[in-house]
Amino acid sequence: DGGITQSPKYLFRKEGQNVTLSCEQNLNHDAMYWYRQDPGQGLRLIYYSQIVNDFQKGDIAEGYSVSREKKESFPLTVTSAQKNPTAFYLCASSMGQGDGYTFGSGTRLTVV
């Protein structure tokens, strides 16, 4: 079955540490996205990529970095520059920009 897989499900980060969240899809989707969700707020776009080797900043890109070396993979690194990283991170993909999205099951990141 095609789908989108995020790992790990839970992640704990120490102050000053970089961590990388994995996102893999086998839906043959061109576009991939990273969102952050905080309680009581809508999803906020961190980065998106419409094609391999190309990506764009979203609304809250500061303190995050991404790569898109393969169509199937879009990892997100949360750097030490992100001052409030505790959140639920969701990766999504779509056939094209603006189409309905398929989401991964998310990663809960907590700073300890």
Place this chain on the structure above:
Amino acid sequence: RKEVEQDPGPFNVPEGATVAFNCTYSNSASQSFFWYRQDCRKEPKLLMSVYSSGNEDGRFTAQLNRASQYISLLIRDSKLSDSATYLCVVNSNYQLIWGAGTKLIIKP
């Protein structure tokens, strides 16, 4: 004003009742619209797209009112399993803009 606004709720509704909620959007040039459902601590899942002519999927009906810039979701004969947060999503300039969601609680 937020680009996409929803009443956060919660809407507490008895099982079997009909419930409706709206979502307003600010960009009159928005091209497409969706409703997603999100269960507690889970990822959002596409419930239905919203078409200009309105559309129905079983107990769920979605409507678009471009003149007043809102979309609506109607759930008939509500089930306990309908309890969730419903997210309104608007395609604006080829970016999906997400509402914060409306929480629905169906009570037995």
